[in-house]
Amino acid sequence: MADTNPIKQFEVHELVPFEAFGLNLAFTNSSFFMMLTTVLTVLLFTLAMSSRALVPNRAQSVAEIIYGFVADMLRSTAGPDALRFFPFVFTLFIFILVANMLGMFPYFPGPGLHSFTITSHLIVTVALAMLVWLTVIIYGVFKNGPKFLKLFVPSGVPGYILPFVSLIEVISFISRPISHSVRLFANMLAGHILLKVFAGFIVMLGAGLGVGGYVLGIAPFAMTLGLTALEFLVAFLQAYVFAILTCIYLSDALHPGH
Amino acid sequence: MSRKDESPRDPSKADLDSLQQRIDARREKYRPKPDNAQRSAWQLGMRYGSEFFGGVLVGGGLGFALDHFAGISPWGLIAGTMFGFAAGTLNVVRAAQEISSESQER
Numbered sequence: 273m274a275d276t277n278p279i280k281q282f283e284v285h286e287l288v289p290f291e292a293f294g295l296n297l298a299f300t301n302s303s304f305f306m307m308l309t310t311v312l313t314v315l316l317f318t319l320a321m322s323s324r325a326l327v328p329n330r331a332q333s334v335a336e337i338i339y340g341f342v343a344d345m346l347r348s349t350a351g352p353d354a355l356r357f358f359p360f361v362f363t364l365f366i367f368i369l370v371a372n373m374l375g376m377f378p379y380f381p382g383p384g385l386h387s388f389t390i391t392s393h394l395i396v397t398v399a400l401a402m403l404v405w406l407t408v409i410i411y412g413v414f415k416n417g418p419k420f421l422k423l424f425v426p427s428g429v430p431g432y433i434l435p436f437v438s439l440i441e442v443i444s445f446i447s448r449p450i451s452h453s454v455r456l457f458a459n460m461l462a463g464h465i466l467l468k469v470f471a472g473f474i475v476m477l478g479a480g481l482g483v484g485g486y487v488l489g490i491a492p493f494a495m496t497l498g499l500t501a502l503e504f505l506v507a508f509l510q511a512y513v514f515a516i517l518t519c520i521y522l523s524d525a526l527h528p529g530h
Numbered sequence: 531m532s533r534k535d536e537s538p539r540d541p542s543k544a545d546l547d548s549l550q551q552r553i554d555a556r557r558e559k560y561r562p563k564p565d566n567a568q569r570s571a572w573q574l575g576m577r578y579g580s581e582f583f584g585g586v587l588v589g590g591g592l593g594f595a596l597d598h599f600a601g602i603s604p605w606g607l608i609a610g611t612m613f614g615f616a617a618g619t620l621n622v623v624r625a626a627q628e629i630s631s632e633s634q635e636r
Contacts, residue, residue, distance in 0.1 A: 441617075443613055447588040450587060451583070455576055459573070
């Protein structure tokens with residue numbers, strides 16, 4: 273019977289073993305997909321924008337729509353002065369989007385012949401969320417100085433409960449990268465497991481019941497088909513949600529205390 | 531898009547206008563409908579769940595660290611978790627406000 277282990281797809285394999293300073297820095301299939309995401313994005317955008325036509329062809333208009341989409345999102349949530357963060361938000365959005373989409377390939381002409389969703393690993397999403405969080409702190413302090421601390425002092429709170437409220441605000445602020453990263457990670461992980469579980473039912477029915485199993489297998493197959501469509505939606509939506517939360521957090525760094 | 535080279539005799543102006551009208555009509559037809567199905571219940575649940583979980587985890591963690599360094603175990607953990615609950619609730623309330631304002635904009 274074929275392997276129907278639904279979480280085998282998340283295994284990290286070493287491709288090129290490498291060790292330095294007692295740390296295992298091997299090139300893994302996760303690294304491969306991260307590099308592929310970056311290379312593919314750069315390549316596709318260069319190709320799409322190569323003609324630089326006034327009237328864009330299809331590829332160029334897709335690139336322009338994505339650009340406009342992210343710019344509008346940033347402008348509407350964090351204000352026009354947030355556009356200095358456009359390269360940052362755009363990179364995050366497109367990296368997560370392409371990584372999620374690459375994870376949707378059932379088979380992939382890469383290591384292990386299977387696809388790997390890098391955003392289904394908490395360490396990757398935490399790294400991305402910490403990047404946003406540290407950018408907010410460093411830029412917020414750099415731009416606003418001590419005024420950045422207004423973020424933790426909501427206006428119109430009586431003095432005697434202010435210490436408690438500020439403490440709660442600080443905890444809430446520290447918890448941001450957790451919820452930011454866990455959401456992306458959990459959505460991708462759960463979606464892919466669900467997909468694999470239902471796909472596994474087809475194989476199990478076929479192997480266990482013979483011809484009758486093939487007929488019954490239509491039901492989980494239909495489910496897998498539907499879930500695949502849903503997963504494409506989730507892959508886009510989660511990249512969008514991550515980017516829009518980044519915008520909301522950056523707006524705190526730009527104008528704290530409102 | 532400049533207005534000065536517009537002349538009423540220009541036949542291409544009328545053409546362009548009718549083209550614009552047709553484009554607008556088509557755009558309206560294919561405009562994605564504001565459906566709440568996109569934000570499925572699972573997504574909402576994940577949102578609220580992770581917000582609340584993050585608050586409690588950070589509060590408890592800070593309290594635990596305070597216990598460890600100040601040696602006042604278990605009071606730091608108890609107080610920290612309670613503040614964490616409060617922060618988690620605050621996170622959930624903010625998330626709910628964001629989501630409801632988003633759906634009102636549509």
